[in-house]
Amino acid sequence: xxGTQVIVGLEVHCQLDTHSKLFCGCSTDYRSDGPNTxxxxxxxxxxxxxxxxxxxxxEYAMRVAKxxxxxxxxxxxxxxKNYFYPDLDKAYQITQYDKPLAKGGYIxxxxxxxxxxxVQITRIHVEEDPGRLVHxxxxxxxxxxxxxxxxxxxxxxxxxSEPDMRSPKEARKFLNKLRATLEYLGVFDSEKEGALRxxxxxxxxxxxxxxxxxxxxxxxxxKALTFEVTRQKNLLRRGQAVERGxxxxxxxxxxxxxxxxxxxxxxYRYFPEPDLRPLYVQSWVAGxxxxxxxxxxxxxxxxxxGCSANHARTLTGDLRLANFYEQVVAPGxxxxxxxxxxxxxxxxxxxxxxxxxxLDAVDPKDFGALLELIRQNRITDKSGVEVLRVxxxxxxxxxxxxxxxxxxxxLNLTKTDGxxxxxLAGTIREVIxxxxxxxxxxxxxxxxALNFLVGQxxxxxxxxxxxxxxxxxxxEALNNTGG
Ligand SMILES: [Zn+2]
Numbered sequence: 282x283x284g285t286q287v288i289v290g291l292e293v294h295c296q297l298d299t300h301s302k303l304f305c306g307c308s309t310d311y312r313s314d315g316p317n318t319x320x321x322x323x324x325x326x327x328x329x330x331x332x333x334x335x336x337x338x339x340e341y342a343m344r345v346a347k348x349x350x351x352x353x354x355x356x357x358x359x360x361x362k363n364y365f366y367p368d369l370d371k372a373y374q375i376t377q378y379d380k381p382l383a384k385g386g387y388i389x390x391x392x393x394x395x396x397x398x399x400v401q402i403t404r405i406h407v408e409e410d411p412g413r414l415v416h417x418x419x420x421x422x423x424x425x426x427x428x429x430x431x432x433x434x435x436x437x438x439x440x441x442s443e444p445d446m447r448s449p450k451e452a453r454k455f456l457n458k459l460r461a462t463l464e465y466l467g468v469f470d471s472e473k474e475g476a477l478r479x480x481x482x483x484x485x486x487x488x489x490x491x492x493x494x495x496x497x498x499x500x501x502x503x504k505a506l507t508f509e510v511t512r513q514k515n516l517l518r519r520g521q522a523v524e525r526g527x528x529x530x531x532x533x534x535x536x537x538x539x540x541x542x543x544x545x546x547x548x549y550r551y552f553p554e555p556d557l558r559p560l561y562v563q564s565w566v567a568g569x570x571x572x573x574x575x576x577x578x579x580x581x582x583x584x585x586x587g588c589s590a591n592h593a594r595t596l597t598g599d600l601r602l603a604n605f606y607e608q609v610v611a612p613g614x615x616x617x618x619x620x621x622x623x624x625x626x627x628x629x630x631x632x633x634x635x636x637x638x639x640l641d642a643v644d645p646k647d648f649g650a651l652l653e654l655i656r657q658n659r660i661t662d663k664s665g666v667e668v669l670r671v672x673x674x675x676x677x678x679x680x681x682x683x684x685x686x687x688x689x690x691x692l693n694l695t696k697t698d699g700x701x702x703x704x705l706a707g708t709i710r711e712v713i714x715x716x717x718x719x720x721x722x723x724x725x726x727x728x729x730a731l732n733f734l735v736g737q738x739x740x741x742x743x744x745x746x747x748x749x750x751x752x753x754x755x756x757e758a759l760n761n762t763g764g
Contacts, residue, residue, distance in 0.1 A: 326371030
């Protein structure tokens with residue numbers, strides 16, 4: 282349908298994972314400490330204090346520029362962005378304006394219609410994070426705000442994309458790819474609260490553009506954009522116009538709200554930061570050696586481990602997951618490669634997400650041991666899931682880790698096997714004896730009778746047997762007993 286093409290561009294702010302702040306020696310490891318404990322005259326903006334640029338932060342930003350195929354400019358410059366707000370103690374933010382560190386570049390994503398697609402990067406610049414306001418009380422009474430400057434001066438990079446995305450889903454893919462790339466580069470930790478904030482521009486082709494400010498989660502971006510697409514399409518359908526402007530995403534309600542118009546008019550009076558020299562780092566960037574990035578690791582997973590394209594994409598789309606996979610298969614059995622890919626990409630991720638747990642909860646050695654039990658056919662897939670759940674529960678309850686083999690023994694999950702002890706044969710004899718009617722139905726060719734018998738046998742073995750195996754043994758037993 283023409284006329285409803287969605288156009289999305291993103292501005293992504295990421296905290297660089299350095300040890301100290303951008304212009305002073307204060308530690309960036311502030312999250313578990315009390316408010317205003319990681320501050321000094323520089324990041325408090327006291328008169329007479331002078332900023333000293335953190336070399337590591339510049340190097341990190343250049344790594345990102347190189348990985349995103351950008352060109353680092355001959356001369357970059359810091360500027361002051363002037364505005365008054367309580368989270369900004371100096372009343373200006375040191376950022377980059379008309380001479381950013383890098384321009385151009387792109388990120389490759391999978392397009393909605395299939396195939397690879399390049400989202401162009403406009404620019405990357407370095408700036409300092411403002412402090413953090415904590416709003417207390419509620420709208421009716423006792424409303425006041427506290428300010429915490431621990432975050433003031435944390436190094437940020439802002440990555441601005443061209444409006445090349447065509448759906449909220451493509452925006453999510455762009456962010457996922459960006460996050461993975463930054464983590465592979467070792468410059469960003471996505472698990473730190475507030476480490477990523479996004480401003481999203483969205484419009485329907487031919488209409489005005491709306492900016493949704495300060496979305497603070499990956500899922501939030503897709504939700505906010507999906508809400509906006511519906512809102513804007515509905516306006517147009519009713520013959521109304523989309524107003525150009527700024528909106529806020531209200532995460533708890535999944536909606537966007539118009540910002541007060543006052544918040545939209547800015548004159549930042551940018552001028553070059555007089556306390557910092559321009560940056561000439563072009564020759565430096567040539568010497569930066571990039572590590573393996575998500576795309577090449579994905580291809581390697583397909584070649585080296587025989588992963589399917591989907592599994593390879595899922596596994597390498599997250600640095601921790603990719604490392605976890607390689608730790609699990611490290612002992613080397615080839616049969617483990619595809620088993621591990623399926624179990625990690627499909628089962629483990631689902632179980633972790635369901636519990637809101639992170640991958641840290643699972644020891645790759647234990648997980649590998651569990652897969653070995655499945656590979657050696659000593660437990661069924663179903664029991665494997667049960668063991669995994671016990672392992673995750675134990676971690677959640679901070680109990681001492683039991684090995685998968687010990688869990689299997691304790692819960693008596695060893696696969697019952699007709700040949701060895703005849704237990705299964707006994708079970709099947711019982712099922713046949715106790716369900717004469719179903720047996721008759723089966724002999725009279727009624728569909729479903731066999732499934733019923735298999736189900737009864739599964740119940741008796743408490744899911745420890747392989748249903749295909751049971752099916753085969755029951756058919757065999759019925760054929761042997763007076764047909
Ligand atoms: Zn400081």
